[in-house]
Amino acid sequence: MKKFRSMTYPYIIWIAVMIVIPMILIVFYAFTVEGNSVASIKFSFANFIRFFTDVIFLEVLLKSLYIAVVTTVVCVLLGYPIAYVIARLPSRQNMILILLITMPTWINMLVRTYAWMGLLQDGGVFSSILSVFGLGDVQILHTDFAVILGMVYNFIPFMILQIHTSLAKMDSSLLDAANDLGADGAKSFLKVTLPLSVPGIVSGITLVFLPAVSSFFIPKLLGGGQYVLVGNIIENQFLTAGDWNFGSAISLIMAVVIMISMFLTKKVDVKASSNGED
Amino acid sequence: MEKKKSIPSKIILVLTLLFFYLPIAYIILFSFNDSRSLTKFSGFSLQWYEKMFSDSTMMSAVLYTIIIAVIATAVSTIVGIITAIGLSKSRRIVRNMVEQINNLPVLNPDIVTGIGLLMLFSAFAINKGFMTMLLAHIMFCIPYVMLSVTPKLRSLDPNITDAAMDLGATPFQALYKVIVPQIKPGIVSGALIAFTMSFDDFIISYFVTGNGVQNISILVYTMSKRVNPSINALSTLVIVIITVALGIVNLVPIIREKKKRK
Amino acid sequence: MNVTIKHKVRIGAIIIAATLLIASLSACGGSSSDAVEKYGSDTLKLYIWGEYLGQNVISDFEKQYGVKVIIEYFDSNEMMYTKLLAGDSYDILVPSDYMIERLINKDMLQELDHSLITGLENIAEGVQNLVFDPDNTFSVPYLWGSVGLVYNTKTVDPAEIAEQGYSILKNTDYKGRIYFYDSERDAFMVALKALGYSMNTDNEDEINEAYEWLIEMNDTMSPIYVTDEVIDGMMSGIKDIGIVYSGDATVILDENEDMDFITPSEGTNIWCDSMVIPANAKNPLLAHEFISFMLTYDAAYDNSETVGYASNNQQVLDEMSSDEGMYADNTAYLPRNGYEKDEVFRDNIVLQKKLSELWIKVKAR
Numbered sequence: 001m002k003k004f005r006s007m008t009y010p011y012i013i014w015i016a017v018m019i020v021i022p023m024i025l026i027v028f029y030a031f032t033v034e035g036n037s038v039a040s041i042k043f044s045f046a047n048f049i050r051f052f053t054d055v056i057f058l059e060v061l062l063k064s065l066y067i068a069v070v071t072t073v074v075c076v077l078l079g080y081p082i083a084y085v086i087a088r089l090p091s092r093q094n095m096i097l098i099l100l101i102t103m104p105t106w107i108n109m110l111v112r113t114y115a116w117m118g119l120l121q122d123g124g125v126f127s128s129i130l131s132v133f134g135l136g137d138v139q140i141l142h143t144d145f146a147v148i149l150g151m152v153y154n155f156i157p158f159m160i161l162q163i164h165t166s167l168a169k170m171d172s173s174l175l176d177a178a179n180d181l182g183a184d185g186a187k188s189f190l191k192v193t194l195p196l197s198v199p200g201i202v203s204g205i206t207l208v209f210l211p212a213v214s215s216f217f218i219p220k221l222l223g224g225g226q227y228v229l230v231g232n233i234i235e236n237q238f239l240t241a242g243d244w245n246f247g248s249a250i251s252l253i254m255a256v257v258i259m260i261s262m263f264l265t266k267k268v269d270v271k272a273s274s275n276g277e278d
Numbered sequence: 279m280e281k282k283k284s285i286p287s288k289i290i291l292v293l294t295l296l297f298f299y300l301p302i303a304y305i306i307l308f309s310f311n312d313s314r315s316l317t318k319f320s321g322f323s324l325q326w327y328e329k330m331f332s333d334s335t336m337m338s339a340v341l342y343t344i345i346i347a348v349i350a351t352a353v354s355t356i357v358g359i360i361t362a363i364g365l366s367k368s369r370r371i372v373r374n375m376v377e378q379i380n381n382l383p384v385l386n387p388d389i390v391t392g393i394g395l396l397m398l399f400s401a402f403a404i405n406k407g408f409m410t411m412l413l414a415h416i417m418f419c420i421p422y423v424m425l426s427v428t429p430k431l432r433s434l435d436p437n438i439t440d441a442a443m444d445l446g447a448t449p450f451q452a453l454y455k456v457i458v459p460q461i462k463p464g465i466v467s468g469a470l471i472a473f474t475m476s477f478d479d480f481i482i483s484y485f486v487t488g489n490g491v492q493n494i495s496i497l498v499y500t501m502s503k504r505v506n507p508s509i510n511a512l513s514t515l516v517i518v519i520i521t522v523a524l525g526i527v528n529l530v531p532i533i534r535e536k537k538k539r540k
Numbered sequence: 541m542n543v544t545i546k547h548k549v550r551i552g553a554i555i556i557a558a559t560l561l562i563a564s565l566s567a568c569g570g571s572s573s574d575a576v577e578k579y580g581s582d583t584l585k586l587y588i589w590g591e592y593l594g595q596n597v598i599s600d601f602e603k604q605y606g607v608k609v610i611i612e613y614f615d616s617n618e619m620m621y622t623k624l625l626a627g628d629s630y631d632i633l634v635p636s637d638y639m640i641e642r643l644i645n646k647d648m649l650q651e652l653d654h655s656l657i658t659g660l661e662n663i664a665e666g667v668q669n670l671v672f673d674p675d676n677t678f679s680v681p682y683l684w685g686s687v688g689l690v691y692n693t694k695t696v697d698p699a700e701i702a703e704q705g706y707s708i709l710k711n712t713d714y715k716g717r718i719y720f721y722d723s724e725r726d727a728f729m730v731a732l733k734a735l736g737y738s739m740n741t742d743n744e745d746e747i748n749e750a751y752e753w754l755i756e757m758n759d760t761m762s763p764i765y766v767t768d769e770v771i772d773g774m775m776s777g778i779k780d781i782g783i784v785y786s787g788d789a790t791v792i793l794d795e796n797e798d799m800d801f802i803t804p805s806e807g808t809n810i811w812c813d814s815m816v817i818p819a820n821a822k823n824p825l826l827a828h829e830f831i832s833f834m835l836t837y838d839a840a841y842d843n844s845e846t847v848g849y850a851s852n853n854q855q856v857l858d859e860m861s862s863d864e865g866m867y868a869d870n871t872a873y874l875p876r877n878g879y880e881k882d883e884v885f886r887d888n889i890v891l892q893k894k895l896s897e898l899w900i901k902v903k904a905r
Contacts (some may be wrong), residue, residue: 004449007640008372008376010358012376015379019382021398023382056904098466101298103517104299105478106477107517110499111498111509112500119319121317121778124317148399153298153301161470161471166429202429203425206425211384214394224766225722228900230387232900235389236900239389242892242893251390252335254387315776485622488628490612499615500590500613
């Protein structure tokens with residue numbers, strides 16, 4: 001055991017430098033005011049107070065959480081069947097499909113989103129298809145639907161990959177055992193396959209929800225500038241307003257909110273996977 | 279167990295691939311557009327490809343992007359696997375702490391990670407350029423690898439590893455021959471995700487690079503001020519490169535097998 | 541099995557790397573030791589807006605002087621500024637007016653040696669004596685322009701828009717058919733001008749009035765807030781009116797004959813991007829040559845023609861807008877000159893912060 005444990009030491013040193021120190025700097029900024037110079041250090045809660053006393057910021061945070069949650073849920077609901085179907089395939093086709101699904105993510109996100117803009121535009125491809133059904137006037141771009149579509153498109157490969165990982169190489173003897181004991185297809189899915197794939201689902205949720213909360217680019221392009229999300233505000237504070245302190249404070253608040261959500265999700269995971277092991 | 283390909287499965291697969299590749303087809307189509315528009319196709323032309331190939335900044339950006347992505351993926355996959363395995367045998371406190379810290383680059387907006395690293399490199403007066411970009415990429419890729427590998431590790435049967443060591447295997451052999459093969463799907467998906475994160479990164483790369491080193495994302499974002507279909511041409515080129523590389527990589531074992539049979 | 545995958549990846553990587561190495565080497569520029577003797581180094585580091593260079597200007601400059609230009613791009617003044625704060629060193633920057641003012645105030649620029657620059661007499665009239673640097677002590681104009689409205693002549697009456705100016709953006713006849721620029725500076729500029737105030741005002745009441753103007757516009761007009769997508773959108777005629785920068789308007793008008801451009805009578809923002817040399821530049825001598833080069837007729841023509849913005853060179857400006865010129869019929873090319881209600885942005889970080897916050901509140905309603 002000791003031997004294995006020592007394998008973690010290099011990485012711990014690495015993250016202490018590369019992740020922890022920058023984070024400490026951010027925390028430092030969050031709790032201070034007066035610009036970026038080290039000379040005038042004055043600890044204060046001013047940034048946090050400002051965030052919580054102005055309703056607009058809370059609204060923005062909630063909207064970001066809402067979009068992230070919807071995106072995550074859609075990714076799980078759509079991603080699971082896709083991952084399941086792929087996992088059932090013989091291994092070469094399996095591999096090819098996984099690669100096919102991942103490849104679009106290697107095309108720059110901005111380019112892919114612009115493509116969606118072109119497709120969803122008034123007068124674009126989808127509009128033309130809809131007009132066949134007499135729905136030509138319906139606006140698709142600059143709506144919530146377009147935003148969720150774009151977000152799901154961007155994140156679902158990660159969800160599929162994670163669920164697929166936990167479904168692949170699943171011990172088929174467990175399913176055979178379930179069959180022998182009289183369970184039909186649906187039952188063995190619900191009682192054996194699903195619980196065993198929960199770690200994959202939770203990991204997929206982590207990979208989708210976490211970055212989704214701070215996403216703002218896709219909503220901005222597909223929903224229009226009126227989609228002001230927490231990510232916009234943070235970037236705006238750091239770049240345009242030059243207020244690194246407020247920006248850092250908002251990031252911290254967002255980070256705490258996300259960590260709490262993940263903590264709660266993990267509790268569900270522990271329960272679900274321990275059920276599966278019974 | 280039979281692995282049937284039923285009709286619903288086929289439909290799901292077809293729809294999925296359609297969804298994923300519709301925008302890609304659009305990009306490829308518009309890279310041949312005669313006009314500058316990104317929404318109205320007006321005729322076939324290779325002008326954007328000419329522009330792209332003659333632009334040495336674009337070409338070197340493609341080179342940098344690929345090199346950094348490949349190296350960052352390789353390094354972060356290896357380090358990620360080793361650390362994840364080590365963590366699975368560590369005390370819970372250590373595990374939780376590392377997990378939480380690992381979540382930071384994933385949940386933080388890129389601007390925060392980028393500026394944090396900017397401050398770090400400035401504080402230690404490190405010259406920014408290729409190395410800093412590479413280090414940054416490794417930093418944010420490793421958590422993704424670990425996130426993919428850890429669930430697989432948890433579903434492992436710990437007895438097998440113990441059994442292997444009882445039978446005389448060294449810890450290293452146990453790792454290599456017993457654990458790693460079992461978590462292979464996690465490794466593969468972790469590497470794929472890491473590659474994606476590196477390939478597509480903009481803001482973090484923007485703030486930690488210097489000396490003219492730029493990747494594709496930086497070019498794309500800074501060139502979107504006015505509609506630039508060269509970007510579509512560039513993306514199509516990337517698609518072609520990846521497809522060819524994957525094609526080669528997948529065909530080589532098939533060819534080898536055929537040769538063996540002869 | 542692990543070995544084979546890693547093996548495959550390695551082969552793939554080597555193939556790709558080799559191919560691209562060959563490709564990029566073939567597109568490399570040359571350098572010479574003469575340049576090193578004359579200027580101390582044969583490299584120029586340029587930090588400039590994306591897509592802001594003429595097709596051949598860089599390669600021509602490299603050939604003429606035997607040097608290599610390393611170009612980095614930014615897409616906003618603030619991004620550039622943030623990178624500069626971290627201590628990155630460049631030889632030439634091309635920021636906008638207000639940012640130059642800020643850099644001057646923070647002693648981040650070095651004074652230009654006019655004896656090393658040729659062509660200063662060719663600077664276009666419209667950008668001489670700019671308020672933030674009237675004697676070109678620190679900066680030399682590069683490209684300039686104005687902000688105005690692009691509109692579809694088929695659906696918007698030219699007389700009406702000429703009469704209403706920016707107020708047409710609150711005209712509910714056009715509800716749901718306008719693009720509004722997603723930037724707090726430009727948004728407040730429009731509102732303040734529409735109300736008859738200075739766009740650089742820091743008078744609380746005036747700013748609040750502008751804030752209310754914007755809120756009303758937001759609530760009654762269902763605008764789409766965009767930045768660069770406005771160019772493609774107006775080119776395809778998706779909306780009828782949009783706030784656009786003059787150079788982008790030039791491109792739009794070029795591609796779509798139905799579109800026209802107008803700088804409202806209420807006045808607008810005349811802006812200028814100029815070349816400056818940072819205080820920590822490593823190769824200031826070569827930087828001066830670069831500035832001279834960009835003032836020459838050929839380079840200025842190439843820049844203006846490729847990018848569409850008004851040239852810094854008066855000759856080029858005249859030629860482009862003349863009857864045989866490339867932009868003869870293009871109303872967007874030549875910015876209005878000397879109109880008293882037109883203003884240049886001043887740097888005021890406190891104001892900018894405030895407007896930033898107000899703008900978020902307008903959009904997020």
